[in-house]
Amino acid sequence: MRKGLTVCSRELSSYFNSPVAYIVIVVYLLICGWFFAANLFFDRQASLRGFFAMAPLMFVFFVPAISMGLLAEEQKHGTAELLFTYPVTSFAVIAGKYGAALVLMSLAVLLTFPYVLTIVSLGNPDLGALFSGYFGLLLMGAAFMAVGLWASSTVKNQLSAFILSFLVSFCLFIIDKFIAWMPPPLARVIGYFSIENHFKALSRGVIDSRDLVYYLSVIVFFFCWSLYNVQRRKWRG
Amino acid sequence: MITVTSLSKYYGRQAAVDDISFEVPKGQILGLLGPNGAGKSTTMRMLTGYLAPTSGSISVAGHDVLTESLAVRRAIGYLPENNPLYDDMNVLDHLQFVVRMREIPAAQVRERLRSVIDVCGLREVLEKSAGQISKGYRQRLGLAQAIIHDPPVLILDEPTSGLDPNQIGEIRQLIKTLGSEKTLILSTHILPEVQSTCDRILIMNRGKLVADGSPDELAARAGSEEIVRVLFKGQPAAGLEKLQAIPAVARVEELAVDEPGVTGMLVIGREGEAGDLRELVYEVVRDEGWPLLELYRQRLSLEDVFKQLTLGENVDEDDVRRVA
């Protein structure tokens, strides 16, 4: 596992050696700031509702930008041939890379805390909901990131990886918007797969184990699929 | 040290490596030779555990490449084709990354780093990013990451490709030094390279092994038919006729010579014919009274063997074209 951490720290240093990390964080904070401000000045409400409502859609755009290069770049530049001939398991490599992407994402999310402090000082929001909301945000982000990891393991080019993970994430995000037109049994199944549905309760301060199970399942599913993709490349060439 | 048994690799239905077997004893420097697409890189990728064989087995330092993959990878230092590196890291960080991936004990890290930086001559570029150093330095960094853990087995895929002649010389020297204590496999297109550095050569063509032996053995192998080149003053037509009349001669070809009155001939002996062809040719020239200017036996070079094995070309005609 030490080598998983080595992979993780290499990945993080490559994020911060290039403009990617800074651009992602700054743009994310600017857009979030705008939602806080809109809430505060137009609706005259010191709440996080607008921010939490927009969070899933924000992830649909931002997470693929973070995850797109994880494995695709290694394939494209041939460094996969170095990495996978060092004495390290594929699991450790993938976990390290996934971990690095999560660190960057969490950093962006946690840097919104100044906004939160402003709101706390201006009004008296439900602190329980605030913390469970942030917890849900990170969990949902991790689920989106697993989709991004999978996309990056599937194609060799990071732009394709971005588009693929954007599309899959967007589907997970959009499906419950059509529920109203569906027959109820189908609607219940589809509703279960909606990534946003599971976040709603968390953002209101309700921690339900079914939501946690959902996110963890998405993460495990796409993580294992990524691992499978990497292994299959070894056999197929 | 390395045992390869009935190894094959298929990409879809195309066989990139087709049922090859060989053994490499400890300490040998083995050159893997072959035209583009012969399957050299594919073989090396399977040896290092990067690709899994379609069938067959490989054992390195007593470990099976599939079931004990990590142990095999520990025993090997690998320089992949095109020398991929993390271009966004500087040279020292890159080496330190490899140190950690190679699980070098903390107590040895300084010593190993110093030694590899000295051996590969990287001291001047330690702070530069791997993407910005010259090709020669990149290649040295590639070698450095391959030897940093002092592995018993080294696998180098085209270690000198794209370098200028001076740097080729340096890298070749480095490889020779390394090869004195390690089992080493290198692939190349450059014939003088294997001739000067390798104990043994494997020639691959279209996924198959077509030759296996020391450079001298291989050069000798194709030389079963003798070729004598002769220059004398005299008429070409007469020369052709008289030389052709020697029973041990299979064929005579005229060479283009730009000295007036001088005739050049290439005399090709029958395969397996006893006796020295030079002597027979000399006797004819002497008997006819043609002043003899030059006479020598032409040796088939490793290059000819290579062409013969990988192209299936008629070497004699090729030779004529080259000499003329």
Ligand SMILES: Nc1ncnc2c1ncn2[C@@H]1O[C@H](COP(=O)(O)OP(=O)(O)OP(=O)(O)O)[C@@H](O)[C@H]1O
């Ligand atoms: N990933 C791949 N997918 C499909 N075919 C491949 C792949 N890699 C190699 N091949 C094919 O396998 C054959 C052997 O390729 P390989 O790279 O091993 O040759 P090589 O001897 O290293 O050639 P070169 O001297 O050009 O490096 C070639 O015909 C090549 O087209």
Ligand SMILES: [Mg+2]
């Ligand atoms: Mg090759």
